[in-house]
Amino acid sequence: MHEVVSSSVRPNSIGILHVGIGNIAAITGSLRRLAVKPVYVERPIDLHGLTHLILPGVGNMNELMLRLRSTKLDKAIMDFSSHGFILGICLGFQALYQYSDEGSCDCLGLLEGVVVPFSSYGQSSTNIGWSKIESFPSTHSHKSPILANSVLAHTFYFTHSFCVPVCSSTTHIVRVANRHITAASNHANIYGTQFHPELSHIHGRSVIQAFISLS
Amino acid sequence: MKQRLISTILLRDRLAYVSRRFGEYHYVGDPVNILNILSAYCVDEVMIVDTSASRSNHIDRFFLEKLRSVSDFPLAYAGGLREESQIDIVFRTGFDKIFLSACNSDLVRLAEYTQQMYGSQALGLSLDYSFDSQERIVFNPYSRKPTKHALMAYLLSLPAEVFSDILLTSVLLNGTSSGIDVDVLHLLASSGLRNPILLSGGLKHFSPSLAARLIEKNPHFSGVAASTSIFLQNYSYGSALVSLKRHEF
Numbered sequence: 312m313h314e315v316v317s318s319s320v321r322p323n324s325i326g327i328l329h330v331g332i333g334n335i336a337a338i339t340g341s342l343r344r345l346a347v348k349p350v351y352v353e354r355p356i357d358l359h360g361l362t363h364l365i366l367p368g369v370g371n372m373n374e375l376m377l378r379l380r381s382t383k384l385d386k387a388i389m390d391f392s393s394h395g396f397i398l399g400i401c402l403g404f405q406a407l408y409q410y411s412d413e414g415s416c417d418c419l420g421l422l423e424g425v426v427v428p429f430s431s432y433g434q435s436s437t438n439i440g441w442s443k444i445e446s447f448p449s450t451h452s453h454k455s456p457i458l459a460n461s462v463l464a465h466t467f468y469f470t471h472s473f474c475v476p477v478c479s480s481t482t483h484i485v486r487v488a489n490r491h492i493t494a495a496s497n498h499a500n501i502y503g504t505q506f507h508p509e510l511s512h513i514h515g516r517s518v519i520q521a522f523i524s525l526s
Numbered sequence: 527m528k529q530r531l532i533s534t535i536l537l538r539d540r541l542a543y544v545s546r547r548f549g550e551y552h553y554v555g556d557p558v559n560i561l562n563i564l565s566a567y568c569v570d571e572v573m574i575v576d577t578s579a580s581r582s583n584h585i586d587r588f589f590l591e592k593l594r595s596v597s598d599f600p601l602a603y604a605g606g607l608r609e610e611s612q613i614d615i616v617f618r619t620g621f622d623k624i625f626l627s628a629c630n631s632d633l634v635r636l637a638e639y640t641q642q643m644y645g646s647q648a649l650g651l652s653l654d655y656s657f658d659s660q661e662r663i664v665f666n667p668y669s670r671k672p673t674k675h676a677l678m679a680y681l682l683s684l685p686a687e688v689f690s691d692i693l694l695t696s697v698l699l700n701g702t703s704s705g706i707d708v709d710v711l712h713l714l715a716s717s718g719l720r721n722p723i724l725l726s727g728g729l730k731h732f733s734p735s736l737a738a739r740l741i742e743k744n745p746h747f748s749g750v751a752a753s754t755s756i757f758l759q760n761y762s763y764g765s766a767l768v769s770l771k772r773h774e775f
Binding site: 334335337339341344369370371372434435436437438469470471472487507509511515516 | 527565570599600619622641643644647648690691721748
């Protein structure tokens with residue numbers, strides 16, 4: 312059932328990174344509810360003609376980066392970032408940063424910052440569940456255009472064992488045990504969410520819709 | 527972070543059932559329809575337990591894909607996972623998490639594989655237990671018999687750090703709606719485990735006050751899993767769900 316038709320979306324312009332890791336089916340389902348058929352990006356050439364690329368969540372960082380390097384998609388995504396919009400979700404979001412403690416590996420480096428174990432922030436080893444996010448008054452005072460103020464009244468689904476401390480690209484935070492971590496980021500045309508919009512019912516879908524409507 | 531109310535769908539030959547004390551299966555409906563209803567409820571999370579897969583050693587990939595296609599919420603899977611390739615199939619269909627039984631003879635190998643490929647947030651541990659006199663003992667879901675292992679000792683012998691959620695299911699209370707085993711949380715609180723904890727078995731009502739009481743017992747309490755029939759047959763429970771979803775912890 313398609314609830315929204317994104318008339319501004321050009322056919323074959325929305326891609327999902329597909330290197331055998333990540334919750335591709337759930338994001339595909341979300342896009343199909345928005346009447347968008349995604350292109351699966353398995354090789355650098357698949358990026359040709361795309362305007363938007365989604366890096367999915369669910370996976371291990373070390374394995375993801377190994378696969379990106381072996382397919383040369385790491386460099387291709389960095390090139391794509393100069394003109395296309397990128398949305399990283401959960402693992403895909405963390406991959407946008409410089410370095411991750413998960414597997415002790417370098418990541419794409421499109422955003423400044425590092426990924427650390429969640430256990431260093433929260434009481435638990437893993438952050439799982441639904442939570443509201445809050446705008447973060449960053450020094451740049453910019454707000455992410457994919458997160459309208461109206462969605463901040465609702466909760467989003469988080470599930471992660473690693474996290475990104477608040478940094479220069481942080482636009483939204485989530486509170487854990489009286490501290491806060493990055494819930495969403497934006498720098499230029501690079502966007503990221505630690506939560507899963509594709510699993511967060513209609514309010515999550517509105518985030519994806521706002522992303523694919525960016526031009 | 528709110529505590530989660532997780533709906534469990536027991537799958538048997540592509541139909542949804544509920545069980546009582548791990549026996550007495552009762553048909554409750556078509557799983558696809560149930561997921562559509564739960565989506566309308568804005569359910570927190572759904573766990574699919576495929577008992578057919580446990581018997582046949584076959585993961586029903588096409589049906590799981592169908593279930594994923596109607597679900598815009600987190601989906602976990604349990605049942606019949608004995609090989610790495612089966613785990614790959616489940617994640618390829620779009621499920622976000624698997625639960626491995628604590629009695630799975632290949633638990634450590636499968637858990638390490640899942641952690642390395644999909645991350646520990648995608649891996650849960652399911653531990654069923656019954657009672658011997660006053661002591662909680664591990665129940666083996668494969669043999670459908672209680673073991674001689676004490677619950678806490680067995681749990682602490684497992685590599686808990688590779689798992690995200692730990693789901694504890696009381697066989698005695700399963701499907702009885704006679705109240706959940708609150709005291710087991712107190713037991714776990716002194717164990718030093720830092721995993722989010724889910725309880726299952728016996729739930730009849732879940733209110734913010736109960737959730738607050740459970741948090742007091744153990745700060746790692748993360749939610750409850752309950753049969754889908756509770757969602758479908760008891761409207762007041764739906765109200766409890768709405769009430770819970772408004773409550774912040």
